[in-house]
Amino acid sequence: MPIPRSNTGEMPFLDHLEELRWRIIYSLVALLVCVGIGFWLAIEFDAVGVLARPILPLIPQHKLVYLHPSEGFTVILNAALTIGIVFAAPVILYQAWLFLAPALHRHEKRVALAVLYAGVGLFAAGAALAYFVVVPLALPWLFGFAGPSLVPMITAEDYFSFIFAMVLTFGVSFELPIVILALAALGIVTPQFLNKYRRHAIVVIVIVGAFLTPGDMVWTTIALSVPLYGLYELSVLGAWFVYRRRQRRQQRNDDGSDGPDGSGGGPKRLADIEAEEDSGVPA
Secondary structure, X not given: OOOOOOOOOOOOHHHHHHHHHHHHHHHHHHHHHHHHHHHHHHHHOOHHHHHOOOOHHHOHHHOOEOOOOOHHHHHHHHHHHHHHHHHHHHHHHHHHHHHHHHHOOHHHHHHHHHHHHHHHHHHHHHHHHHHHHHHHHHHHHHHOOOOOOOOOOXXXXXXXXXXXXXXXXXXXHOOHHHHHHHHHHOOOOOHHHHHHOHXXXXXXXXXXXXXXXXXXXXXXXXXXXXXXXXXXXXXXXXXXXXXXXXXXXXXXXXHOOOOOOOOOOOOOOHHHHHHHHHHOOOO
């Protein structure tokens, strides 16, 4: 259960650990419940058949095969785990937010929520691009290399490993803007730096795309590299806004270092600057 705080809002270290323990327990309970729901959905609504739709028209008898007695259960279990993680993710993120939010200023809470929503949206966009666009286009292209002399015999385990790898790769790769904006907010990179090394970034994106995509497939490497470069350009644009905001904040901090009489009033505290930005009225 959540630990009550003192009048100052502070919490001792051991109470922090107790609070963290309960947040982890709530997250694990939510994960177990959602995995159970995912197991029921995978069996009741044939989630395996839904996920296998992109490849079924390309294989004999339009059915995947399995080579081990327990492989069917393993595939269902992996599908249930995937569904459970997706369903439990909002609860887990909410528990993490409840643990971190009391230590954040109002401005930091807004930024954290924006990063959280953007991260979830970008991951979903990358996963959707992989499953609905890249996989249906890549599979016929790959099967075309076999020719008429080879008959595909794709096992369920191999296919779903391929699907999950593609979806996870695209989803994680689409978090690139979050990483770049975080580095810009910390002052580690600047828009000028990102513009100067744009050509190097293109080479790195292609290399990373070739390394992350499963197998030796040029098509999927291109399918990942092109949107990643588009996200890089959007990240550069976002970095400009972050950089200018940091500059304005630093300028206000420098202006507050000298009083009207020149005696020096000392730099403004970060909390004062954040209060100004929240209210729109100078402190």
